[in-house]
Amino acid sequence: MAKSIGFWIRVAAGNAAGALLTVLVFTGATWQTPWQKILGATASTFAYSFCCSSLGFLAIPRVARVARRRLPTPVSWAAIIAALVVCAAAGCAIAVLLRVAFGFTPAGRALDTWRTSLTTAIYFTLIFGIFFTVTLGLKSRLDRATLALRTKERDEANAHRLAAEAQLASLESRVDPHFLFNTLNSVSELVHENPAAAERVVGQLASLMRSSLERGGAPLVPLEQELGFVRNYLEIEGVRFGTRLHYELTIAEAAARTPVPRLAVQTLVENSVKYAVSTRRDGASIAVRAASDSARTRIEVEDDGPGFDGQMPAGHGLALLEARLKMQFGADATVQIVTAPGRTCVRLDLPRSPQ
Numbered sequence: 183m184a185k186s187i188g189f190w191i192r193v194a195a196g197n198a199a200g201a202l203l204t205v206l207v208f209t210g211a212t213w214q215t216p217w218q219k220i221l222g223a224t225a226s227t228f229a230y231s232f233c234c235s236s237l238g239f240l241a242i243p244r245v246a247r248v249a250r251r252r253l254p255t256p257v258s259w260a261a262i263i264a265a266l267v268v269c270a271a272a273g274c275a276i277a278v279l280l281r282v283a284f285g286f287t288p289a290g291r292a293l294d295t296w297r298t299s300l301t302t303a304i305y306f307t308l309i310f311g312i313f314f315t316v317t318l319g320l321k322s323r324l325d326r327a328t329l330a331l332r333t334k335e336r337d338e339a340n341a342h343r344l345a346a347e348a349q350l351a352s353l354e355s356r357v358d359p360h361f362l363f364n365t366l367n368s369v370s371e372l373v374h375e376n377p378a379a380a381e382r383v384v385g386q387l388a389s390l391m392r393s394s395l396e397r398g399g400a401p402l403v404p405l406e407q408e409l410g411f412v413r414n415y416l417e418i419e420g421v422r423f424g425t426r427l428h429y430e431l432t433i434a435e436a437a438a439r440t441p442v443p444r445l446a447v448q449t450l451v452e453n454s455v456k457y458a459v460s461t462r463r464d465g466a467s468i469a470v471r472a473a474s475d476s477a478r479t480r481i482e483v484e485d486d487g488p489g490f491d492g493q494m495p496a497g498h499g500l501a502l503l504e505a506r507l508k509m510q511f512g513a514d515a516t517v518q519i520v521t522a523p524g525r526t527c528v529r530l531d532l533p534r535s536p537q
Contacts, residue, residue, distance in 0.1 A: 190236075197235055201227035229280055230299060234273030234307045238314075241269055246315055262315060263308065270307035274300050362391075364452065365415075368422040379421045386421075390414045401510060402441040405472055405479070409433055412448050412470060419455050426465025427455070437474040440534050442481070443506045450483035450528050453500065458487020458526065479534050484527040500528065507532075 205211055205223045245265040249258035278296045281287040287295050365387055372380035390411065409431055416429050429451075451468060458466035471482045500517065507515040511533065518529040 193235060193239065194232060197232040198224070198228050201225075201231055204231075226281070226286070229277040230274060230303055231306065233276040233280075234270050234303050235310065237269040237273045237276075238266060238307060238311050241265060242311060242315060243318065246319070250319075263312070266307050266311040267304055269311070270304040271300060273307070274303040364456070365418055368419065372422060383418050383421050386414060386418050390418070401444060403444050404438065405440040405442050405447075405481070406433065406438040408442050408444070408447050409470065409472070411445070412451050415448055415451065416455075416468070419459075423455075423459055423465055426462075427459050428465070428467040429469070430467075431470045433470075433472040434474055437472040437479045437481075437534075440472070440474060440479040440532060442530075442532060443503070443510055446503055446506065446530065447481060447483065449500070449503050450530075453528075454483060454485040454487065454526070457490065458485040462487065474534055477534055479532050481530040481532070482527055484525065486524055487526055489521040489523050489526045 202220075202224045204227050205220060209223060211220050211223075242262065242265055246258075246262050249261040252258075253261060275296055278287060278292050278299070281295070282289050282292050365383070369380050369383050369387070372383060413431060416427070420427050420429075447470065451470065454466070454468045458468070466485050466487045469482070469484045471484075473480055500519070504517045507517060507530070514533050516531045518531070520527040520529070
């Protein structure tokens with residue numbers, strides 16, 4: 183209701199301003215013209231304009247909507263113009279009746295006054311009525327186009343989100359089997375050489391996979407939970423490599439709750455085992471470190487293996503990890519590889535809290 187009252191107040195104010203401007207421009211009024219005369223002429227003009235425009239605002243939007251829906255363009259505009267003429271005639275009649283009621287026009291001259299003012303009323307009603315009809319039609323089209331655009335943008339955003347989620351699930355599915363296959367290969371080698379050790383590894387693997395399933399496949403897990411997974415993995419590999427594998431895990435308390443992609447650190451440790459430990463008769467040492475400041479966490483996986491050229495071919499564990507980090511954190515997470523003969527260090531720099 184407040185909006186409706188405000189609308190009619192604006193209509194009345196616009197008509198009052200228009201009536202005063204009309205009197206000043208078309209009646210030859212000057213600064214010497216008595217203000218009572220200007221006020222009377224303005225009030226008379228306001229009565230005509232307000233009555234005609236009010237009927238137009240009430241009727242024309244409905245007429246235009248029905249005409250455009252049911253009639254071809256030329257005929258619909260003819261119907262709108264006819265409706266404007268009717269509004270002008272009816273508004274003019276109402277204004278004359280108000281003049282008669284307030285004593286400005288004798289009752290016997292009401293019809294003549296109506297005829298005299300009708301042409302002017304129709305003229306201005308058509309000008310402003312057609313202008314506002316076109317404006318409202320354009321605004322309606324703009325609103326529909328804006329709604330359609332926003333709907334399209336929303337649908338595209340949903341499609342991108344679903345595609346990203348599907349891609350992330352695909353990347354994760356390529357990580358889990360990778361670890362599983364490597365571990366089963368270790369068990370296969372141990373079956374003939376050390377059946378008891380193979381049995382222990384199978385038990386540890388079952389425990390490891392059980393804990394993985396209990397996490398529900400969440401894309402992000404606390405770093406301390408991820409390092410628990412890494413510790414179990416290294417214990418399994420320790421059965422295979424024995425004294426050839428040395429490892430140390432150091433995690434600052436402040437870094438423990440940092441969310442990391444599931445199996446992210448395990449992927450780095452697995453690479454160290456594969457390229458540093460398994461390729462050397464003397465094995466290698468692996469160090470996992472994590473530290474945090476107020477906003478970010480740095481995780482390092484370092485080994486004393488032969489090193490490599492730092493390139494990450496498609497499908498490589500590091501390339502998959504980098505893709506996962508990009509999907510989870512965008513540009514807010516980085517992977518840095520520092521390699522030299524006898525040393526390889528992979529650093530992850532992550533926000534302590536997800537955005």
